[in-house]
Amino acid sequence: xxxxxxxxxxxxxxxxxxxxxxxxxxxxxxxxxxxxxxxxxxxxxxxxxxxxxxxxxxxxxxxxxxxxxxxxxxxxxxxxxxxxxxxxxxxxxxxxxxxxxxxxxxxxxxxxxx
Amino acid sequence: xxxxxxxxxxxxxxxxxxxxxxxxxxxxxxxxxxxxxxxxxxxxxxxxxxxxxxxxxxxxxxxxxxxxxxxxxxxxxxxxxxxxxxxxxxxxxxxxxxxxxxxxxxxxxxx
Numbered sequence: 001x002x003x004x005x006x007x008x009x010x011x012x013x014x015x016x017x018x019x020x021x022x023x024x025x026x027x028x029x030x031x032x033x034x035x036x037x038x039x040x041x042x043x044x045x046x047x048x049x050x051x052x053x054x055x056x057x058x059x060x061x062x063x064x065x066x067x068x069x070x071x072x073x074x075x076x077x078x079x080x081x082x083x084x085x086x087x088x089x090x091x092x093x094x095x096x097x098x099x100x101x102x103x104x105x106x107x108x109x110x111x112x113x114x
Numbered sequence: 115x116x117x118x119x120x121x122x123x124x125x126x127x128x129x130x131x132x133x134x135x136x137x138x139x140x141x142x143x144x145x146x147x148x149x150x151x152x153x154x155x156x157x158x159x160x161x162x163x164x165x166x167x168x169x170x171x172x173x174x175x176x177x178x179x180x181x182x183x184x185x186x187x188x189x190x191x192x193x194x195x196x197x198x199x200x201x202x203x204x205x206x207x208x209x210x211x212x213x214x215x216x217x218x219x220x221x222x223x224x225x
Contacts, residue, residue: 031211043202043215056212090156097211102147105157 002027004093004106012112018079021109025072025093031055032074033103034066037088046089049074050097078111086113116141118205120216128224130192135219137186137203144208146186148177151200151218160188160201190221198223 005024013019025032033056034046045058049068066076072093078085088110092103117140127133137146145164149157161170163179163186170177174197176189186203200220204213 033211033213035213035215042217043204045212045214048211050211056210058212092157092211094211097209102159102162103211103213104159105149107156 004091004104006089006091006106006109008109009107010110010112012114013081014114015081015083017081018077019081019111020075020077021089021091021111023074023076023091023093023106025074025091026104029093029095029104030072031094031097032068032072033092033094034074034076035090035092036060037090037108038086043090046076055097081113083113086111116143116205116214118203118214118216120201120203120219122219123217124220124222126222126224127190127193129194132192133190135188135190135201135203135221137188137216139184139186139205139214142181142184143205145206146179147204147206147213148175148186148188149202149204151202153200157202193223195223195225197221 007022031050033048035043037043048056052068063079068074088108090108092105094101094103119138148160151157161177166181168179174191179186200218202218203216206213
C-alpha cells in the first residue's frame, strides 16, 4: 500500500512570495494533519482536516492556510513568506479521528525562503 | 497548555549497552506515540501506547506508559549502530488528531 506522498520535495522561494504544498494521504485515510519542523521550534502542529473541514488549528498566523478535497488530498498555502518560514513541512494521515490510530507521516517538503 | 519534555536531548552510547529515554508531559493525555527520524528523513512510527501500564516491544526497543506519573520511557537494549537516529515522543487526546511533540533525543551509537 502506498504511503503518504508530498509534493514538491524541495522548494526555494523569496520573501514575500507565496507557496502551495500538496499532500496525498494513504488510500482510505480521511484525516490529514500538517506539521512544521524547524531546528529551533521542533515539530509544531499547524492544522488538521477531516472530510474537507478544518477540525483543529495550531498557533500559527493567518498566512498559513489549508484545505482538503473530496478525495482527502490536502494542500497548505503560506502567503507573504518570511525567512522564518524556512522549514520541513510534514503531513500525516490517519484513517479516522478517533485518535487511537497511528498517524503516518509523508517524506516532507523542505522549504527554503531567501 | 500541554508541554512535552524529553531527556536526554543528546545521547551517545556504546554498542551493546542499555539505556532509557524519558518523556514527561504536563497534562492528562490519552495516547502517546514514539517516532524515529533519520537525518533528512520523515518520521517513522514505532509505538502507540493507549493505556496506563501499556508496554510494547519491537526488537531492541521497548516502550512503556505510566499515565499517573505522566511519563513514558523508551528502553534500548544492547544497542546496535542501526538504532542511531532522533527519537520523538508525541502526546494526544482521543477524538483529536493533534499531536504535541517532545524536543527529540538524538541518539548516537558508537561502535
